[in-house]
Amino acid sequence: MTTTTAVTNQKGGVGKTATTVNVGGALAEDGRSVLLVDLDPEGHLSGATSLAKATGDANLCRALIGTWEGSLADLITPHSRTEAGGRLDVIVSSLEMLYAVRELDKVRNRDHRLKRLLSAVDGVYDHVLIDCPPSLDILTDNALAAADGALIPVQAEDSSLEALKLLLPQVAAVDADLRDKPLHLHGLVVNLLRRPVTKLAESVIDVLKQYEDLPILGTVPLSVTVSEAWRYGRTVVDYAPDSEMAHTYRALAKVLEGAE
Template identity: 50%
Template sequence: MALPRVTAILNQKGGVGKTGLTAGTGGALSERGRRTLLVDLDPQGHLTTEALGLAEVDPSEPNFAAALTGEFTGSASDLVVRHSTSAAGGVLDVLPHCVSMFLVVRKLHAARSPEHRLARLLQQFEGVYDHVLIDCPPSLDVLTDTALVAADGVLIPVQPSNTSLRALRLLIEQVAVIEEELQITRRELHGLVPGVYRRPLSGIAAYKMSELELYGISDGEVPPLPILAYLPLAVAVEEAWLSGKPLTDYHPTAPIADAYRRLATHLDVAAGLSPESALERAEESPEDTAQSGAEAGEK
C-alpha cells in the first residue's frame, strides 16, 4: 500500500474534539515508531498554537496557506516543522498554521481545481511519512473538500448530544455528495470517536451515546460506523495542551492515552503497517474506556 496513509479528522460541527483527536492520535502513532505529519487545515490554527505549542508561520515567509493557493511553488518539505521524535524512532512533524489561512477559502474559489490542491501538495511526501492526519475546519467548505480529496479515510469525532447527532447525519450525506460531485472513490469512514463529554453521563447523554453506538450496526446498505475509542473530558488532556505535548508523551500512563493508542493501532492496520490481530489486542470494553477516561481526568 502506498504511504503515507492520509486520514482526515472531520466534522462540520465545532467543539467536538477534532484538534485534540488529531494531536493525541498523532502522538500515539509517533510513539509506535511511525513517521507522522499533522496538517493544520483549520484557519483557527488551534492545532499549531494550542495543542502543540508551536509558533505560527510569518505570512511573509513560505507557508502552507501560500502553497495551497499557488503563491508558493517550492518544496513542501520546506514548510514542515519538526515537533518531536519518540524513543521508538517515530517523528511528529507539522504543516503549521499561518494567519493567511483565513484568506485561503476566498482565493481557492477563484482557482482552477481547488479541491485537488492539498492532494497534490501531499504527494510530495510519498514515502517520507507513514501517516498524515489532517485537522479539518468545522465547516463543509472548499478546505474540507481538499481534505476529502487528499484522504484515504476519515475519523469522525462526535459528542453524545442531539445537535452532534444531527450534524453527523448531515456529514455522512454530504461526504457522499462530495464524492459523487468530485468523482472520487468512496473514502473509508473508519468510525466514530465520542469525546468532549463529562462522566458520569447524564440520562440524556447516555441515551445519545446509545444512539451513536447504533451506527456500528450495518443495515446491509449503509456500512457500519463503529465507535473506535471514547475520549471524555480529562484534566490530563488540558495539561498536555498547556505543555505543548501530545498526551502519550506528557502523561503516557493516563488511561485516556490508551484510547489514542487504540486509534493509532486502527490506522496502522488500515495502512497495512500492523496485522489485523493488533486490533484484537487493543480492544477494551466501551464502558471501561469511558470510565477510565473519567478517572484520568480526575488525576
C-alpha cells in the same frame, strides 16, 4: 505508502484537534513517522503543539492557492521524536489561511490542491493526519479529497447527531464528485464525555451505535489531562502515558495502523 486521514466534523469544539494531535502522538510512540496538517485557519493545532503560525511567504495558504511554489519540506516543522524511532512533524497554519477559502474559489482544480501538495511527501511519512476546520467548506473538501480515510470526533450530545446528518451526505457528495473510490470512514470518537455519564449522553451514544458502518472506535472523557498536555504542547501519550486517555489514543492509532 502513506496513509492519510482526515479528522473531520463541521461541528465546532468536538475534539478534532485534540484527536489529531493525540492519535498522531500515539502513532509516533509506536514508531511511525507522522505529519500533522493544520488546515484550520484558527490554527488550534499549531497552538496545541506549541508551534507558531507561519508568518512569512512560505505558508500553507499560499501553497494551496499557488502563489508560493517552494518545496513542501519548507512548510514542515519538527515537533518531536520518540524512542521507538517515530516522529511527529507539523504543517502549521498561518494568518493568511483566513483568505484560503475565498482565494481557492478562484483557482483551477481547487478541490484537489491539498492532495497535490501532499503528493510531495507520499512515502516519506507513514501517516498524514489532517485537522479540518469546523465547516463544510472548500478546505474540508480538500481534506476529504486528499484522505484515504476519516475519523469523526463527536460529543454525546443531540447537536452531534444533527451534525452527522449534514456531514455524512457531504462525504457522499465528495465521494461522487471528487474521488475515484469512496473515503473510508473509520468511525467515531466520542470526545469530552462527562463522568458520571448522564442518561442523556447514554441515549445519544445508543443512537450513535445504530449507525451502520460507523463504529464508535473510542471514548475520551472530559479530562484536565488533555487540556494540560495541550497547554504544554505535548501529546497525551507523552504527558500522561499511563492515563486512560493515552490508552484510548493508542487504540485509535492501532485502527489507523490497520489501514496502512
